[in-house]
Structure formats: C-alpha cells, structure tokens
Amino acid sequence: MTGFLILIALVIGVGAIIQLVRLNEVASELSTGREQEEIGESENNILALTWPIFMVAFLGFMFWMMAKYGYGGLGPSASAHGVELDWVLQMNYWIIIPVAVICNVLLAYFAYKYRYSKDRKAAYFLHSSKLEMLWTAVPAVVLAVIIFMGLKTWRDIMIDSPNEGQPTIVEVYAKQFGWNFRLSGENNKLGQADYKLIGPATDFVDINGAKKHSNGNPLGIVTMDFIYAKYADIDNSLETVNKQLEEAKGATGEYWESEEIIDKLLTKKSNLELQKSRIKAGLELSLLDSTSNLGSDDIFLDEDLYLVVNRPVSFQFRSRDVIHSAWFPHFRAQMNCTPGTPTYFTFTPIYTTAEMRTKPEVQAHYKEINTIHNERLKSLGEEEEVVEMNFILLCNKICGAGHYNMQKNIVVVTEEEYEKWYECIDFKEANPTQPRLDVNGNPAVYEGWRSDSDESLVNHTNMATGKES
Amino acid sequence: MSVGHAEAHAHHHKESFISKYIFSMDHKMIAKQYLITAIVMGIVGITLSALFRLKLGWPDTQFGILEALLGSDAAPEGVLDTNWYLWLVTMHGTIMVFFVLTGGLSGTFSNLLIPLQIGARDMASGLLNMISYWMFFLSCVLMLSSLFIQTGPASAGWTIYPPLSVLESLQPGSGLGMTLWLLSMTIFVASSLLGSINYIVTILNLRTKGMSMTRLPLTIWTFLVTAVVGLLSFPVLVSAVVLLLMDRGLDTSFYLSEITVGADALAQTGGSPVLFEHLFWFLGHPEVYIVLLPSLGIASEVISTSSRKPIFGYRAMIGSIFSIGFLSFIVWAHHMFVTGMSPFLGSLFTFTTLLIAIPSAVKVFNYLTTLWKGNIIYTPAMMFSMGLISTFITGGITGILLADSSLDISKHDTYFVVGHFHVVMGMSAILAMFAGIYHWFPKMYGRMMNRKLGYIHFWITIICGYGVFMPMHFTGEGGLPRRYYENTNFPMFDHFMDLNVLISIFAIVGVLAQIIFFWNFFYSAYRGPKASQNPWKANSLEWTTPVEHVHGNWPGALPEVHRWPYDYSKPGWDVDFVPQNIPLRPDEEEH
Structure with a gap:
C-alpha cells in the first residue's frame, strides 16, 4: 500500500514538474534576458517575505520535533560518568540553541526588513573594530566555558574514573558480526x-x-x-x-x-x-x-553480560578482524575495538536493569514502543511480543554486511543476583578445556567481591619505596 | 598594424572542435567541463542516496523499482541486499565529497573566476589546467566504472578504514572495487594538486595592474587558501592510499595486525588501523574546509552584490579565512576521540577544534551585519547564499557538541554526526554551488537561467535539506548508529520509525526536485534568453568582459583596477555600484 502511494506521489510529482517545465518553455520564448535579470519590487517583496515565513515554519518544525522526539528514548544515564556528561550536554544545549535561534531569526528579520527599495540606499558600512572585537571576544569567552566544562568531564571519564574503586575486569572481543565477552574469573585478572x-x-x-x-x-x-x-x-x-x-x-x-x-x-x-x-x-x-x-580461569561468554550495580567495570576491547565500536548508549560509553591494539574504557552502572525499567519516563516510553513495535509485527503477520527496556551493546563502526545487527544485552543486577548468575553459567559449553576450578582445585563458586583485596587499576603504593603514596 | 596582426592571429587560431570543446586549455571551457562532470557525478551521488533512503524509510516494503533498476542481485524481490546498501552509502559519500563538492566546486569556480576576477588572460599554465581536468575526468570514469563490477564497488564507508578495506574475504567490495577506488582517488589527488598549484601561481603572479592583494574579491582569497590547504593535505591521502595498496597487494602490514579470517591467522602483525585514521583525517578534516571555504567565498560575493552593500569587515573576513585554513590542519583527531588514543590528545584536539568556532562565528556575524541596512535584491543566487548562512549557523552550532571529546563519546558515529556534517558541509556547500551557478551562469553561457524555476528549486531544496538532516539529530540523540542497513532489529529505536519515513520522503522529493535545476540549467544553456554584460550590476572584473567568450578574456588591453570590489552604494555616487576598473574621482578616497 505504501509503495503504491509513493508511486502515485512520484507520478504526480513528475507530471507536475513536466507541466511546470512546459509552462516555463512557453514563457521563456516570450522573455528576454532583461526580464530574468531585473526583479520587480513587488516580486522582491514576496521573496523577502518568504524568509520570515520559512523561519517560523523551520523553528516550529524544530520545536515540534523537540517536543515529540526530544526524549531520545535512552532515559537518564545509567552510568555514573554519564550523569555528568548529560549535564554538560544540557548546558551546551542551553548555550547553542538560543544562539542558533537568534542568528536564524536575525537572518530572516534582516531579509525582510532590508528588502530592496528604490528610495533607499544601503549603508556604506565597512567595518567596526568595536563590533568585530565584540564578536570575537564573546564567542571566545563562551567557548572557554564550554572547553573548560568539556575537558573537566573528559578528564573525569578518561583519567580519573578508571583509577577509583576496585573495578571488575571484562573483555569485549568483537568480530564480524557479534560480541564475545571474557570474564576475568576468580582472580579478576585477564x-x-x-x-x-x-x-x-x-x-x-x-x-x-x-x-x-x-x-x-x-x-x-x-x-x-x-x-x-x-x-x-x-x-x-x-x-x-x-x-x-x-x-x-x-x-x-x-x-x-x-x-x-x-x-x-x-x-x-x-x-x-x-x-x-x-x-x-x-x-x-x-x-x-x-x-x-x-x-x-577466564570465562568465555557468548550471551548476555551481567554487571553489578554501583561497581565500576573496566573493559578491555579487542577485535578479531576489522574495526568495530562498542557502543553502550544507555551508559554513554563508547570505545573502538581495533585489531592489534587493545583499548580500554571504565564506567560504573548506577541502576540495575529492574530499577531502570520502573522509572516513569522509561515506562511511558516503552508503552509507546510496544504499541509501535507490535503494530509493525501485526502488519508483517508476526506474533505480538512484549518489549522491555534492556541495556544494550551495539556496533557503531562500519564493519561489513552484518554491521546493523551486532547486539548483546547488558544486564545490571545486584551482587546477590550476580553471584547466582556466575555460578549458573554453562561453562562446559564455554571453555571446555578447563573444568571451572578455583585455585584450590575445587569447583568455582563465586564468593562475592573479596574484601581483602582493595586493588584499583592504579597501584597507590610507591613501588620504589614500598610506601603508600 | 597591430590590430591587423591581432585579427590575423585570431583567425589563424580558429580552433577545431576538439581543441575548443574537448582538449581545451581555456580556463572558461575547463570550468564548464568541471561543472558538467560534477553535475553528472552529482546526479549519480544523490540518486544513490534516494535508493538507500527507500530501504531506511520503509524497511518492510518491497520496492520493485530497486530490483528493476539495480538487478535481482542487488534487490532480490525488491529488498535491498546488505552489501549493496553499504556500497550505496560508501559511493554516495565518496562521490559527493570528492567529486561534486571538491572537484566540482573548486574546479568550476576557481577555474572560472580566478583569471576573470584578477584580470588575467588565462591560468598561469593552460596545459596543466587541461591535464588537471582530464585526470579528474579519468578518476570519475574509474570511480563510476567500479559501480558495474560483479563484486561491487568500495563499500567500507567513504573513510575506507582498514582492515575492512583491505580484506576482500571480509567485505566483497574490498576486492577490485576498492582497488578502483584507490586508483581513482590517487588520480583525483594528482588532478587536485595540479589545479591547486595553478591557482596559487595564478593568483600570486597574474593579477592585473592595480589589483593588490587587498583589492581581491573574497572569492579569490578563499580559492587561494583552499588551494594551499589542498596542496598540503592531499598528498597525505596519497601516502595513506599507497600504504593501503601495499597492505592489499604486497602483504605489508602498515595497518594490519593480529587479524583472524575464519580460523586463519593472518601473518601480518605490528601495524595499526589507527595510523590510517590519522593519515586519512589529516586530509579528511582539511577536506571539509576545502569544500567549505570556496562556498563561503561565493556566498560573500553574492551577498555583498545582492545587498548592494560592501561586505562587512573585509579584513576580518580574510583573517578568518586564514585562521580557518590554519586551524583545519590541527583538528583532525576529533574524528578519533573514541579510538582509544591518549586522553591528553583528546583534550588538545577538543581545544583546537572549538577554536575554529571563533573565526566561524566572526564570519556569520559579518554576514548578518552585511545584510543589516542593506538593500537586498533576491536573485536566485542570493536566495541560495542566504540559505547557506542559515545552514552554516544551524549546522555549525551542533559541531560544538561533537568537538567536545566528552560529549562525542555519546554522539560519535550516530546519526547526530550525519545530520551535523550534512547540514554544515553538505547543504552549505551545495547551496553555495547552486548560488555560484545561478550567479555566474550568464558569465559561463552568456544566457540567463529562468529565475522563477530558480526560486522553486531553492525552496524545495532547502526545505527538503533541513527536512532530511534536522530529524537525524534527534535519532542520533536517541543513540541510533549510522550506516545501519535497517533499524528494526532494535525495538528501542522503533519510535523513530515515522521520523525515518519523514526523512526518506524529504530526501526523495529533494532529489527529484533537482530535475527542475537540471532542466533549467541545460535548457537555459542552449535556449535561455541572452544575458547582458553585467546582469547583477556587480563590481568585480569578470563583468567587464564581453558576453561572448573570447580567448584571453578581454578583447583589448587588460583592465586596470582602481578600487576594491565592494564599492556598493558608495556615498557620492548616484549609481549603487562602482566597478573595480572605474578610476577614483579626484576627491574620492578608497574605502
């Protein structure tokens, strides 16, 4: 049906263009160059008026989209650094949207106000050092603020956060077309x-x-x-x-x-x-x-990855074939996976999947998603299904034919739930050369996070003197 | 005697069809050749985008038209094949960025305007100029020929990151298709270098008497800086491409390391794809300004002429052109914030990138001030130039978010990026290219294009352009990655379904609307009403040449320049424009 409608629209469109062209052909035979060169004042007025009309329509369109789609669907940031990132993003929007609106409105206003008139002569206004200083200095100051906020967040994300707490170490191994994980096992070392x-x-x-x-x-x-x-x-x-x-x-x-x-x-x-x-x-x-x-004791995992809430997780990313990019939209985290060069990113989940699902905006959003999703399934003649919010990992760097469908769920749980999951993973399938044994040769049992080891990624002891630094 | 001799000389040089239209060394003819080639490439480039937008807008619909147009390999039962989707995206990007907006824009307008606006008989080297065009032509042919091979053309994205672009076993388009891409681009770069050298030499040496650097139109300043930027950055792409060719053919490992194909471990180790990214973006980012600077130059010229008002802050404009040109070289790694490079580098490139916003802001405010108290005549070219100001504002401002390394983590490679660069670079440059065509069409063909069709063309183009690219910012905010064949595998993106339909409709209408332009262009070139010598009442020297093209541009002596090109509405003159070749009155001061 849609295809048919499009076809009709195309036919009508092409027909309209042909008619226009014919009309023009007739008209152009009568016209001379002068007519094309000299624009009458009434015509010019109409053209000038199109600018404010366009601008109102354009800004209206933007605000309509902001209202309808401004909630992108990701919900509040599910990671600690993401909260700061989102705040900086908000601040930036508060700066750039007014600037864009004001400049565009000025453009349309000037376009209309200063339309051609025989009786007027344009100002011969060459330059003004004062004005030019003003609009070099003001953007410079505003940008200084933006740069400062950005770099502070960047430092927090890339340098400070990996050094805090005792992170779980997880490896993400990308390949055409999927993700594998490696848990660091009982020793929490890859x-x-x-x-x-x-x-x-x-x-x-x-x-x-x-x-x-x-x-x-x-x-x-x-x-x-x-x-x-x-x-x-x-x-x-x-x-x-x-x-x-x-x-x-x-x-x-x-x-x-x-x-x-x-x-x-x-x-x-x-x-x-x-x-x-x-x-x-x-x-x-x-x-x-x-x-x-x-x-x-490393564990190969080809299914959903479980993480513990409020515990930093430090990812190592590798790739088996081409460049992929591990993109965790809900956690505002992204890092390329490059063959031959491991990369790293650390973040701390702050909501469990269950907590996230109960957030009112997420619930409202997924109600809408379910409607849309099932409408589509119905139109395809497939069975309806219930869609729930899931943290997701997807590929964000073109990597070949299957690029569009590399996905794994990330499930954030409490420590107790994590332990249960850890002990139940089907390791036999995963790493069959090694029965899952702990250091003493007993079957591995996840015993929670060892309290005696408070290691962070950075050793805070001065290794030359052996003293706490 | 001299007159008789000149006539005899002219007669002697009655040119054959081949030397006049094909292997021409005349800059005006070469400009037209560039333009026509770019239009053909543009038709291909935008058609490809319409085809993949069909799939993105209506993921579940079978389009017989795709199967009919592309064959059953490409779209069995009307459903686009994934590899075909990737090559459509890749070739759309490559063709639009390099062949339309670089070759087409600089090639056309630098060639046409440099000699005419500085008062020269021709380019410094007509032969180099001709070679430059024909290399461009050859690279276009190679690029287009790759569309017709069995395994498909390059399909690793227009940035052709290795290893995807190296290993045919991982991506069919990385076989012969990629080889053709690399050869084509190498020839393209050679062509661009010959052009750049020629432009620089011509601008520096062949200015007519009185044409000091500070009397140059801003178009020429932008062409000059563009040529310098191109000259310094394009060779780096060639080195990247040569290393890539060696990795592909000679088993070297500049970019390859620790790769497993199936269960086979490749022997290459020690290279890094990140090296390629650095080399590529060392060209790739300046490339953005190679596209944008001439656009701003064209807009400056048109805006000043049509506002009947001197461009505001001429020297500040030149200053910002230079700062943008310089800064464009030290921002490339902002395309690589999430490659895992040192956080310190990220900070540095955030800083330099955001600095570019300052000269860009100066340009925008100067444009607005030029309009202020102007006396604006809305020629089609002016409409397009005003459109450029709008897209430059709207698209430029979102760049501030992407320039920020921390914010980029959540925006990188999403549709937000696609929206941003299409508005600021794609739309701005395309609008400027149209502005240039409408403005200088009388100079190129001696005829006028139809004005009314121009307005219709403009409004449909800008509305559709914004209609396509503004919604993409929202899907990007929602985390939707670019270059996805379909978005339906993730229920979390389902609420963008109707937005994707909207984008596709705007895209297809926008593409179809270009038929108006093509028709107007080709029809007017042959049948349009004859233009007068100076249809827009402009000041620069190109409008002092006769309408009919003559070899050497001016039939008599070269004009002498007495003033800058922006003496519009100058107090003390009854007319609202004073061309550059009019001597200063005894009591008149130069601006």
Whole structure:
C-alpha cells in the first residue's frame, strides 16, 4: 500500500514538474534576458517575505520535533560518568540553541526588513573594530566555558574514573558480526590472549599426554592447553597437505599436478610450519612462567553480560578482524575495538536493569514502543511480543554486511543476583578445556567481591619505596 | 598594424572542435567541463542516496523499482541486499565529497573566476589546467566504472578504514572495487594538486595592474587558501592510499595486525588501523574546509552584490579565512576521540577544534551585519547564499557538541554526526554551488537561467535539506548508529520509525526536485534568453568582459583596477555600484 502511494506521489510529482517545465518553455520564448535579470519590487517583496515565513515554519518544525522526539528514548544515564556528561550536554544545549535561534531569526528579520527599495540606499558600512572585537571576544569567552566544562568531564571519564574503586575486569572481543565477552574469573585478572591461538574445535593431547577437546578458543586465550590444541590443529592441516602432496606425485616421484596447485600446497605447508614455530617461540617458550596461568580461569561468554550495580567495570576491547565500536548508549560509553591494539574504557552502572525499567519516563516510553513495535509485527503477520527496556551493546563502526545487527544485552543486577548468575553459567559449553576450578582445585563458586583485596587499576603504593603514596 | 596582426592571429587560431570543446586549455571551457562532470557525478551521488533512503524509510516494503533498476542481485524481490546498501552509502559519500563538492566546486569556480576576477588572460599554465581536468575526468570514469563490477564497488564507508578495506574475504567490495577506488582517488589527488598549484601561481603572479592583494574579491582569497590547504593535505591521502595498496597487494602490514579470517591467522602483525585514521583525517578534516571555504567565498560575493552593500569587515573576513585554513590542519583527531588514543590528545584536539568556532562565528556575524541596512535584491543566487548562512549557523552550532571529546563519546558515529556534517558541509556547500551557478551562469553561457524555476528549486531544496538532516539529530540523540542497513532489529529505536519515513520522503522529493535545476540549467544553456554584460550590476572584473567568450578574456588591453570590489552604494555616487576598473574621482578616497 505504501509503495503504491509513493508511486502515485512520484507520478504526480513528475507530471507536475513536466507541466511546470512546459509552462516555463512557453514563457521563456516570450522573455528576454532583461526580464530574468531585473526583479520587480513587488516580486522582491514576496521573496523577502518568504524568509520570515520559512523561519517560523523551520523553528516550529524544530520545536515540534523537540517536543515529540526530544526524549531520545535512552532515559537518564545509567552510568555514573554519564550523569555528568548529560549535564554538560544540557548546558551546551542551553548555550547553542538560543544562539542558533537568534542568528536564524536575525537572518530572516534582516531579509525582510532590508528588502530592496528604490528610495533607499544601503549603508556604506565597512567595518567596526568595536563590533568585530565584540564578536570575537564573546564567542571566545563562551567557548572557554564550554572547553573548560568539556575537558573537566573528559578528564573525569578518561583519567580519573578508571583509577577509583576496585573495578571488575571484562573483555569485549568483537568480530564480524557479534560480541564475545571474557570474564576475568576468580582472580579478576585477564590472562594473555593471542590471535594465533584461535582455531577450529579440535581434539588434542595436552602437555601431560591426556586426551582433551578444545572448543577452538574463540578469544585466543593463552594457556598451555590452548597452545597444544593449536598445535594439534596445525598438525591436522599439515597432515592433509602432506597427503595431498603425496597424492600429487606420480610413480616417478615427480608432481603430475599443475605447478600452480603444487605451489599453493607448498606455500600452505610452509605457512603452517611457520605458524607453528611462531607459536612455539612467541608463546610457549616465552610464556612458560606463571603469567600464562592468569588465563586459565577466564570465562568465555557468548550471551548476555551481567554487571553489578554501583561497581565500576573496566573493559578491555579487542577485535578479531576489522574495526568495530562498542557502543553502550544507555551508559554513554563508547570505545573502538581495533585489531592489534587493545583499548580500554571504565564506567560504573548506577541502576540495575529492574530499577531502570520502573522509572516513569522509561515506562511511558516503552508503552509507546510496544504499541509501535507490535503494530509493525501485526502488519508483517508476526506474533505480538512484549518489549522491555534492556541495556544494550551495539556496533557503531562500519564493519561489513552484518554491521546493523551486532547486539548483546547488558544486564545490571545486584551482587546477590550476580553471584547466582556466575555460578549458573554453562561453562562446559564455554571453555571446555578447563573444568571451572578455583585455585584450590575445587569447583568455582563465586564468593562475592573479596574484601581483602582493595586493588584499583592504579597501584597507590610507591613501588620504589614500598610506601603508600 | 597591430590590430591587423591581432585579427590575423585570431583567425589563424580558429580552433577545431576538439581543441575548443574537448582538449581545451581555456580556463572558461575547463570550468564548464568541471561543472558538467560534477553535475553528472552529482546526479549519480544523490540518486544513490534516494535508493538507500527507500530501504531506511520503509524497511518492510518491497520496492520493485530497486530490483528493476539495480538487478535481482542487488534487490532480490525488491529488498535491498546488505552489501549493496553499504556500497550505496560508501559511493554516495565518496562521490559527493570528492567529486561534486571538491572537484566540482573548486574546479568550476576557481577555474572560472580566478583569471576573470584578477584580470588575467588565462591560468598561469593552460596545459596543466587541461591535464588537471582530464585526470579528474579519468578518476570519475574509474570511480563510476567500479559501480558495474560483479563484486561491487568500495563499500567500507567513504573513510575506507582498514582492515575492512583491505580484506576482500571480509567485505566483497574490498576486492577490485576498492582497488578502483584507490586508483581513482590517487588520480583525483594528482588532478587536485595540479589545479591547486595553478591557482596559487595564478593568483600570486597574474593579477592585473592595480589589483593588490587587498583589492581581491573574497572569492579569490578563499580559492587561494583552499588551494594551499589542498596542496598540503592531499598528498597525505596519497601516502595513506599507497600504504593501503601495499597492505592489499604486497602483504605489508602498515595497518594490519593480529587479524583472524575464519580460523586463519593472518601473518601480518605490528601495524595499526589507527595510523590510517590519522593519515586519512589529516586530509579528511582539511577536506571539509576545502569544500567549505570556496562556498563561503561565493556566498560573500553574492551577498555583498545582492545587498548592494560592501561586505562587512573585509579584513576580518580574510583573517578568518586564514585562521580557518590554519586551524583545519590541527583538528583532525576529533574524528578519533573514541579510538582509544591518549586522553591528553583528546583534550588538545577538543581545544583546537572549538577554536575554529571563533573565526566561524566572526564570519556569520559579518554576514548578518552585511545584510543589516542593506538593500537586498533576491536573485536566485542570493536566495541560495542566504540559505547557506542559515545552514552554516544551524549546522555549525551542533559541531560544538561533537568537538567536545566528552560529549562525542555519546554522539560519535550516530546519526547526530550525519545530520551535523550534512547540514554544515553538505547543504552549505551545495547551496553555495547552486548560488555560484545561478550567479555566474550568464558569465559561463552568456544566457540567463529562468529565475522563477530558480526560486522553486531553492525552496524545495532547502526545505527538503533541513527536512532530511534536522530529524537525524534527534535519532542520533536517541543513540541510533549510522550506516545501519535497517533499524528494526532494535525495538528501542522503533519510535523513530515515522521520523525515518519523514526523512526518506524529504530526501526523495529533494532529489527529484533537482530535475527542475537540471532542466533549467541545460535548457537555459542552449535556449535561455541572452544575458547582458553585467546582469547583477556587480563590481568585480569578470563583468567587464564581453558576453561572448573570447580567448584571453578581454578583447583589448587588460583592465586596470582602481578600487576594491565592494564599492556598493558608495556615498557620492548616484549609481549603487562602482566597478573595480572605474578610476577614483579626484576627491574620492578608497574605502
């Protein structure tokens, strides 16, 4: 139906344009250049009048949109720094909207007031140092305020907030087209990760000769098991290549396949061998010390991420393939995920998902969303559903065909709820090479936030003297 | 003897069709070639936007027209393919920014106006000028040809960030399509550099007698600064592009590190895509001003002429052109606040970026003061220039939010950004380009465009422009990311559904309305009524040349300049304009 209406509108539009053009053709045959050059005073008056009319309509349109869509739908900031950010944003709006309105209104007013008149001569007003100083100095002062507010917030967000409290460490690993998380486990420390260890799921023999299965290590976590799993994967491939090369040999021992195919196989073989040696030199031999154990309690997560309210969470962002951008609109947080370069962002959720849902403006908004959403579903012939507010993570940097649909929910809960969730995650699916054991070899039980360790990201002890700084 | 000789000389140089219309070295012809090429590119660029707006406005509707127009690969059963959507977006951006607003705007008006307004016979090097145009033409052909290849043209966004633009396995458009994009852009940059050198040399050396720098029209000042900015920034894009080509073809890793494709770990390590972002935006941001400065120059000229009033604060205007030109080089990283770069850099770039608001504010207030107590005649060009002031205010002011690194966290890459730069750069520059075309059409073709169609064109264009881009600020406030193929996967954005319909309607009507312009332009070029020599009663030198183009611009001696170009409504004169070549009266003071 809509398509049909558009088609009709298009046809009418095109028809109208054709008619206009014809009319004009007839008219232009009668006209001379003078007629196009000299604008009559009455015509000029009408044109002058269009400006205030336009401006009223334009500003009306803006205020209508502000009324209707000004509540963007995100609700109050759900993070601590976001509250400050929103306040600064408000302040900025209070400065820029009046300036934009005043300048536009002046434009329209002058446009009408100073329209051409034969009886008047324009002022010969060349410059005025006073005026020009005024409108260099006033914007400069206003901008100084804006810059000051902005930089203070920037400092709070980027430098100060990561240094406060004891943050939970979580990794966000982006890929085409989805998000994976890595929880830092009982030790709240992320182990090393290396992209070379990512592979397909495979069976392997570990360092002690025990048979195990790897899920493919989608995050590239560095543990001895994953290194051995990767060796197994490479060896499997090598075996296949060798077999193909063997088959390509005739009875005389010479290759009968085309040179191109043989070259490809040989390149593949040497690449695989190179890969193996790089892992050996770069990971196995150099990381045999205890740091490699940090990764063994890390938890791979391919579902909603749970966070604890009022506890800072420090994200590390990595990407597996192209640049993505982790965008948490409700938390006013965003950071690019760049392959090869980890990035960081820290924020503190201040409302649980449940609290956020009970906020009156959020409720009112989601009532509207439900109506609109279900109207659409109905028109598509799909079943209706109830939409609830969820904190969401989405991709905000063009990353390929699936860019528009990379989403994960972020669920903010209380500490008790978090513990329950932590103990119930299906770890077997997630990280099968390692049964979830704590340091003592017992099944991991989340015991809340250890009170004896009050570490923040920044060590406040002077490491040279050992004294509190 | 000399007259006879000149005639014989002119006769001897009766030009063939090819040397006159195709491989012409005459700046006026080259300007027209640039303009026509830009119009063709513009038609392609805006059509692409209308096509993807169909999908964004009506995500669930099947458009037979898409399938009919693009083929069943692109829109099976009338539903646009995701990769096709991305390339439409990418090519729309590339074509509009580089080929229409850079090549088209600077190419057309710098070429046309520099010799005419400074009183020169032609550009310093006609040959370089011709080569510059033909390289531009070649780059257009390459870019357009990429639309027709199987895997599609570049589709990594117009900023072509690696690794997406490097690895074909991650994005089909990053194969041959991206190669063509890179080649095309390299040639484009070469063309732009030849042009810039020519403009600078011509402005500095070929000014006619009496045309001191402070008697130059502001258009020339903006062209000069634009050329310098282009000359210094475009080569950086070439280096970025060459490194990208090497990453693509030679397995180097300038931009690549630790990438896994499927289960294959690529061998490249140690590079950084952030390096590319720095190199790209080192051009990319000045590029905004390469587009905007000539627009402001054109607007200054038209506003002063049509207000019958000297431009207010001529020297302050030149000062702000220079400050904008200079500052444009030290703000590029404000496109990268969320790349994880050092917070200190973020602070620095916030500071420099917000500084640009000062010269921009000076320009706006000076325009308003120029209108104040003016005697405004609303030619179509004036309507468009006034439109530019409005969009420059409205679009510029939202830049203050984006320049703020902390606020940018919640605005970066959302539709707020799309709205902002389309208003301040896209609309302003397009409006200025139209203003320039309506204003100098008589100079280019010796004929007049139809005025009434011009007004209709203007009002539809600005209403639709605002109608498209202002709502985007609201969807951006709501957190909607740009370059999404559809927004229906997130119920939280559902309340913008009707706003998206509104945007799409405005976009499609706005695109269709350009037919009025195209018709007016081409019809008037051949059939329009003959123009008189100085239809707008303007002061600058181009209006002292004969209507019919002659080689060398002035049939006789070059005019001598005695005054600045803004002697409108000067006290002591009965007429309200005094062209630059009129000598000062004995008792008259120069402004």
